[in-house]
Amino acid sequence: xxxxxxxxxxxxxxxxxGHFSAHLALVVALVQGLAPLLGRGVREPRLAALSINAxxxxxxxxxxxxxxxxHAFLTSNFSVQYVAQHSNTILPxxxxxxxxxxxxxxxxxxxxxxxxxxxxxxxxxxxxRYPAHVPVILAVQxxxxxxxxxxxxxxSNPFARLFPIPxxxxxxxxxxxDPAMAIHPPMLYLGYVGFSVPFAFAMTALLTKWKSELWVxxxxxxxxxAWGFLTTGILLGGWWAYYELGxxxxxxxxxxxxASFMPWLxxxxxxxxxxxxxxxxxxHTWNIFLTISTFALSLLGTFLVRSGVLSSVxxxxxxPGRGAYILIFMTTVLAVSFGIFLAKGRYQEAKxxxxxxxxxxxxxxxxxxxxxxxxxxxxLGTLYPLALDALYGAKITVAAxxxxxxxxxxxxxxxxxxxxxxxxxxxxxxxxxxxQRLLLPVLAGVIAAIAMAIFMRPLHWTGPTxxxxxxxxxxxxxxxxxxxxxxRRTQMRESFWRAxxxxxxxxxxxxxxxxxxxxxxxxxxxxxxxxxxxxxxTVTMARGDIVEVGGERLxxxxxxxxxRDNYAAxxxxxxxxxxxxxIYPEKRRYPRQQEFMTExxxxxxxxxxxxxxxxxxxxxxxWAVHVYVNPLVQFxxxxxxxxxxxxxVTLSNRRRALKASLSSEI
Amino acid sequence: MRISSxxxxxxxxSIFSITTFGAQVQEDPLERQVLEIAKELRCAVCxxxxxxxxxxxxxxxxxxxxxxxxxxxxxxxxxxxxxxxxYGNYILMKPPAEGPGAMLWVMPALFAVMxxxxxxxxxxxxxxxxxxTAPTLSxxxxxxxxxxxxxxx
Numbered sequence: 001x002x003x004x005x006x007x008x009x010x011x012x013x014x015x016x017x018g019h020f021s022a023h024l025a026l027v028v029a030l031v032q033g034l035a036p037l038l039g040r041g042v043r044e045p046r047l048a049a050l051s052i053n054a055x056x057x058x059x060x061x062x063x064x065x066x067x068x069x070x071h072a073f074l075t076s077n078f079s080v081q082y083v084a085q086h087s088n089t090i091l092p093x094x095x096x097x098x099x100x101x102x103x104x105x106x107x108x109x110x111x112x113x114x115x116x117x118x119x120x121x122x123x124x125x126x127x128x129r130y131p132a133h134v135p136v137i138l139a140v141q142x143x144x145x146x147x148x149x150x151x152x153x154x155x156s157n158p159f160a161r162l163f164p165i166p167x168x169x170x171x172x173x174x175x176x177x178d179p180a181m182a183i184h185p186p187m188l189y190l191g192y193v194g195f196s197v198p199f200a201f202a203m204t205a206l207l208t209k210w211k212s213e214l215w216v217x218x219x220x221x222x223x224x225x226a227w228g229f230l231t232t233g234i235l236l237g238g239w240w241a242y243y244e245l246g247x248x249x250x251x252x253x254x255x256x257x258x259a260s261f262m263p264w265l266x267x268x269x270x271x272x273x274x275x276x277x278x279x280x281x282x283x284h285t286w287n288i289f290l291t292i293s294t295f296a297l298s299l300l301g302t303f304l305v306r307s308g309v310l311s312s313v314x315x316x317x318x319x320p321g322r323g324a325y326i327l328i329f330m331t332t333v334l335a336v337s338f339g340i341f342l343a344k345g346r347y348q349e350a351k352x353x354x355x356x357x358x359x360x361x362x363x364x365x366x367x368x369x370x371x372x373x374x375x376x377x378x379x380l381g382t383l384y385p386l387a388l389d390a391l392y393g394a395k396i397t398v399a400a401x402x403x404x405x406x407x408x409x410x411x412x413x414x415x416x417x418x419x420x421x422x423x424x425x426x427x428x429x430x431x432x433x434x435x436q437r438l439l440l441p442v443l444a445g446v447i448a449a450i451a452m453a454i455f456m457r458p459l460h461w462t463g464p465t466x467x468x469x470x471x472x473x474x475x476x477x478x479x480x481x482x483x484x485x486x487x488r489r490t491q492m493r494e495s496f497w498r499a500x501x502x503x504x505x506x507x508x509x510x511x512x513x514x515x516x517x518x519x520x521x522x523x524x525x526x527x528x529x530x531x532x533x534x535x536x537x538t539v540t541m542a543r544g545d546i547v548e549v550g551g552e553r554l555x556x557x558x559x560x561x562x563x564r565d566n567y568a569a570x571x572x573x574x575x576x577x578x579x580x581x582x583i584y585p586e587k588r589r590y591p592r593q594q595e596f597m598t599e600x601x602x603x604x605x606x607x608x609x610x611x612x613x614x615x616x617x618x619x620x621x622x623w624a625v626h627v628y629v630n631p632l633v634q635f636x637x638x639x640x641x642x643x644x645x646x647x648x649v650t651l652s653n654r655r656r657a658l659k660a661s662l663s664s665e666i
Numbered sequence: 667m668r669i670s671s672x673x674x675x676x677x678x679x680s681i682f683s684i685t686t687f688g689a690q691v692q693e694d695p696l697e698r699q700v701l702e703i704a705k706e707l708r709c710a711v712c713x714x715x716x717x718x719x720x721x722x723x724x725x726x727x728x729x730x731x732x733x734x735x736x737x738x739x740x741x742x743x744x745x746x747x748x749x750x751x752x753y754g755n756y757i758l759m760k761p762p763a764e765g766p767g768a769m770l771w772v773m774p775a776l777f778a779v780m781x782x783x784x785x786x787x788x789x790x791x792x793x794x795x796x797x798x799t800a801p802t803l804s805x806x807x808x809x810x811x812x813x814x815x816x817x818x819x
Contacts, residue, residue, distance in 0.1 A: 247719045254714045282792075310713070354792040362789055369785045376781075377774045384770060394766055397708045399716070401760040406774050537693040538701065545691045595721075616721075 015080055018068025019159035022109075025061035025116075026149035028054050032119075032142030036135035048135035055123040055138050058145065059116040066113050069106065069158055073099055078169050081162040082106060088169040090566055090591070091177075098182035099172045104306055105158035107185055111302060112148040114186075114193045115141065122197055130218070133204050140200040147329045155321045174590040174597050177566065180240040188233030188260055192298035194226025195263060198270070199295035202288045203337060206344045212284045216277045219291070221651065223274060227267045228647045234260050235640040246598040246613045248536065248628035250636065253403040255310045258382040259301035262375050266294040269371035276364045279426060281351040286368070288345060292337045297375070299330060309386065356428040363421045370417065374410045381406070408462050412469055415524060418517055419445075419473035422480050437483075441475025456533070463532045470524050477518055481511070504649065512650025519642030522635050529632025536628045540618040546577070550629030552610050553577040559623070566590065569599070572614050572623065576603060585614040585625075609633045700732045703742055707749055708759050716759055 032054035039048025071077075073096045078084040086099045086106070101107040119141045126134035152158070175181065198219040205215050237257065242250035251257060270290045277283050303326050304310060354362060381398045388394045423437050449468025456463070481503065488499040504511040535550025545556045558573040569586045576583065585601030603610045608631045615624040704718035709725040717725045717732075728749070735745045749757045761767035803811065 252714060350792070354789055357789060357793070365785050365789060369781045373774075373778055373781050376777050380773055380777075381770065388766055392766075395754070395756040396761050396766055396770075397756055397759055398761055398770060399708065399714055399759045401706070402770065405760070538697050539691045539693050541691055545689050547691050547693075 014068045015072050015077060015159060015161075018065040019157075021061040021064040021068075022149065022153060022159065025058050025065065026146065026153060028058045028061060029142050029145040029149060032058060033139050033146055034142075036139040039135060045132075045135075049131075051135045051138040051142065052123045052127050054142070055116075055119045058142075059120040062113050062116045065159070066100075066109065069100055069109065070097060073097060076169065078167075079161055079163070079165045080158075081160045082158040084162055084166050084169040086170065086172050088171055088592070091172055092565060094179075094182065095172055095177050095566075098176070101185045102172050102176050104308075105152065105156045105160075107189075107306060108148065108152050108156060108302075109158050110186065111189050111193060112145060112152060114189050115145055115148065115196060118193055118197055119145070122200070130215075133208060133210060133215075136204040136207055137200045140203045141196060144196060144333070147333070151322070151325055151329065155325055171590060171592040174567070174588070174593055175244060177590075178240060178244050180236050181244070184233055184236040184240055187229050187236055189302075191226050191228075191230025191233050191260075191267075192263065192302055194222065194229055195267065195291075195295045195298045197222040197226070198291045199337075202291040203340065206288065206340050206347070209344075209347045212277060212287075212348055213281065216274055216284075216287065220274050220278065223267065223270055223291075224647060224651055227264070227271055228644060228651075230260065230264050230267060231640070231643060231647075234264060235637070239637060242633070243600065243602065246600045248534070248600075248611050248613070248626070248630060250530075250633070253381075253400045255382050256305050258378050258403075259304040262378050262382075263294050263297040263301055265371050265375040265378065266290060266297055269368045269375075270294055272364050272367050272371075276361050280361050282354070282361060283365075284348050284350065285345045288341060290368075292341055296334055296337070297379075299333060303330060304382070358424060358429040358431065358434070360421065360424050360426045363417060363424055367414075367417055367421065370410060370413050374407060374414075377406050377410065378403070408466075411524075412462070412465060415466070415469040415473050415521070418520070419469065419476045422514060422517070423476050437479055438476065441472045441479060444475040445469060445472030460532060463528065466524065466528050470521050470528070473517070474521050477514055477521070481514065508649050508653040512646050512648075512653070515646025515649055516643050517646075519639045519644075519646055522639030522642055524639075526632045526635030526637075526639060529635065530630045533631045534628060536626065538615070538624065538626050540622040540624050542620070542622045547625075547627060549610075549627045550608075552608075552627075552629055554583075554610070554612075554627060556623075556625070557582070562586075567597075570614070572601075572612075572625075574601070574612055574625075576610065583610060583612050585612045587614050604634055606634050606638075607631065696733060696736060699736055700729055703732050703736075703745055704729055706746060706759050708757050710753060710757060 032051045035050040035054065036048040039045060039050070069080075069082075072080045072083045073087050074093065076083070076087065076089050076096070082103060082105050083099075086102045087096050091099065099106070101110045119138060122141070123134060123138055126137060201215055201219045201222075204210060205212065234257075237260065238250040241252070242248075270287070273283050273287055273290060277287050307322060307326050309323070356362065381403055385396045385398050388396055419441060420438070424434060445468040448471040449464040452467050453464040484503045484507075485496075485499045488494055488503055489496065492499070492502075494502060504515075537547065537549040539545075539547050541547065541556040543556060543558065547554050547556075553576070555575045555577055556572065557575050560571055560573075562569040562571050567588045567590045569588045571584050571586045574583045574585070575581070581603055583601040583603045586599035588597045588599050590597065598613050598615070601612045601614075608629055611628040611630055613626040613628075615626055618624050701718045704725075705716050707717040707728065709715045709717050709720035709722055709728075711722050711724050712720045715722075715725075717728045719725075731748075732745055735748065740748075746758070755762055755765065755767065761770055763771040
């Protein structure tokens with residue numbers, strides 16, 4: 001029995017305070033966008049510097065809005081429409097908090113709050129280090145804020161009130177009631193919005209003809225940080241899909257996933273091409289183009305997921321408010337940024353030339369070609385069916401089989417380049433020496449590919465090819481690393497272990513990157529194993545029945561009912577006969593939801609997952625059960641952790657880099 | 667009478683439990699075939715799910731139809747064609763390379779060629795600029811070179 005809630009008046013005042021703060025934030029963001037432009041017009045730097053104060057104020061005001069929304073969720077203030085739609089009284093506190101970004105309005109608010117946070121950090125760092133440029137950078141970010149605040153406050157307002165006040169709220173989508181899903185959106189947005197910083201720098205560079213040697217080094221860290229958050233977000237999304245969605249997979253090439261994958265692909269290209277510019281003063285124009293495109297794709301990703309265009313093109317197109325606003329906002333951002341790029345992009349000529357086709361810089365160019373191609377293909381497969389539907393009403397399905405056919409060959413080239421690139425020096429490679437270094441990795445790769453083709457009988461040609469390439473790339477990583485260790489041991493007379501550590505710690509930028517590569521290869525092994533060697537079976541089982549799938553024997557032991565705070569469940573117990581470990585798949589029923597949710601049961605070892613889904617009851621007290629044996633899935637998550645640790649190693653380089661730049665100036 | 671009937675029930679139950687306990691169940695071989703075909707078909711009412719993965723009523727019905735048709739001895743292409751006739755190419759998870767779907771297969775190849783050419787010519791152009799231009803020889807130098815060559819022969 002639930003009593004009707006009495007909402008205290010202080011709660012009401014708080015949410016209106018937040019609403020008011022958000023409106024004020026819009027005004028201050030406008031000041032932040034306008035002041036530097038006016039300041040330049042009247043040549044008054046103090047007016048331009050006002051944008052720094054504005055950035056701080058916008059952050060504070062937006063935070064007040066966020067805090068009042070969180071407060072409304074935690075106190076179950078259902079007079080706020082957004083809270084009533086996405087939360088209820090029995091929801092655990094952690095999910096009441098996470099429900100803030102469980103819907104359209106709140107996630108856009110989170111987006112803009114993260115933008116104000118990044119802007120604050122940029123303002124803080126920039127005000128002494130590059131004081132002349134910081135106002136322009138803040139102005140660019142200010143205009144993006146204005147665009148988002150306009151959408152939030154006038155068309156999808158999380159502060160909107162509801163009358164009469166409902167006695168209890170709706171429910172947060174049960175699929176989202178999961179720890180990984182609770183932190184997935186913030187990670188993704190930290191990535192998306194992170195790319196707004198390099199974007200703002202690039203626009204500033206175009207507008208002020210900022211010499212690229214001076215700013216590219218500054219955005220490298222921002223790009224890496226954004227890339228790291230985006231990678232984390234994507235991995236968490238895959239992890240969540242795997243544990244929660246119950247189809248045994250982790251990546252479905254769903255438009256929502258593609259939306260986050262496109263900026264990741266271009267961001268990866270950017271990480272590499274920035275290095276070229278940093279080291280060899282080339283590719284200025286291309287880097288600016290990449291930076292703008294990456295942020296444009298981040299915006300596109302946000303809107304694809306958040307505008308509802310994916311569920312129905314027509315609903316989006318006829319919605320006079322949101323749809324039109326989003327289209328106009330996107331078009332404006334694209335037109336203005338690419339317009340300025342076309343007008344001023346070639347403000348600086350490259351200083352150095354390419355010496356040889358076989359050089360590190362040339363291979364980086366090919367890396368960019370491959371990642372740009374991958375991104376364009378995902379873009380085509382995601383937008384083409386939407387455009388076809390919107391323009392001609394023709395329906396077409398572009399799903400996982402299409403993307404796998406198109407993307408897998410591209411990824412194989414990526415792995416090939418990953419094997420060669422790090423062994424090729426800058427400027428010009430000595431072909432003979434390169435051949436010697438590549439000999440062992442190539443042999444290892446070929447042997448691995450042949451062995452797989454003979455012994456494992458994969459169903460598809462990609463299996464041996466992919467394994468061969470991954471082993472080749474692993475081999476060349478080892479060759480590169482061991483050569484550096486050997487040099488240290490002979491020159492510095494260090495012990496083996498010390499040399500092993502010092503090689504990495506004295507060149508964190510390079511070897512951090514190599515650790516990231518290693519992580520990617522571990523992920524690749526996981527993808528090969530789980531993608532090509534999965535065993536599955538769908539059987540109906542009664543108590544005591546035994547099934548054998550992919551060499552694992554399972555006994556169906558028990559079925560019992562459970563009650564939890566926010567759901568009721570039917571839980572089965574299956575036992576792995578060989579190890580005696582039990583697996584507990586569930587069917588859950590959340591209040592206010594019509595359908596049962598499946599909660600898969602998983603037994604993980606590093607080499608394989610046994611993944612069980614309780615499907616549906618069958619006649620005679622039996623249950624239909626899906627059993628999957630997924631080899632090497634754990635490699636994907638382990639590889640992800642390796643990637644992030646490598647990234648941290650690279651980022652920890654900072655102090656040395658600063659000292660080096662200082663000493664070179666002296 | 668009563669006791670014996672209870673006994674019979676108990677006996678029956680124990681036999682039943684003995685026969686079911688530890689029974690090895692196997693997947694219905696037809697089910698695997700059904701799912702193989704269902705994976706190639708889109709659940710028309712779902713977002714980006716195949717008929718094999720979806721729990722929607724429509725997907726369930728479609729699986730039943732696939733099963734019936736397999737039992738009637740139809741082949742995989744015939745069954746797929748059956749659904750294409752009813753729903754159009756939209757029902758196929760992998761768009762066929764015809765009609766509007768052709769673009770999807772042509773464009774990636776085109777993009778690949780375009781990007782590769784652009785990169786190649788960029789590198790070539792930048793490299794040519796880096797080669798030192800051949801020095802022009804004065805008449806005196808040329809005479810010296812010619813004489814040296816003549817001496818060598």
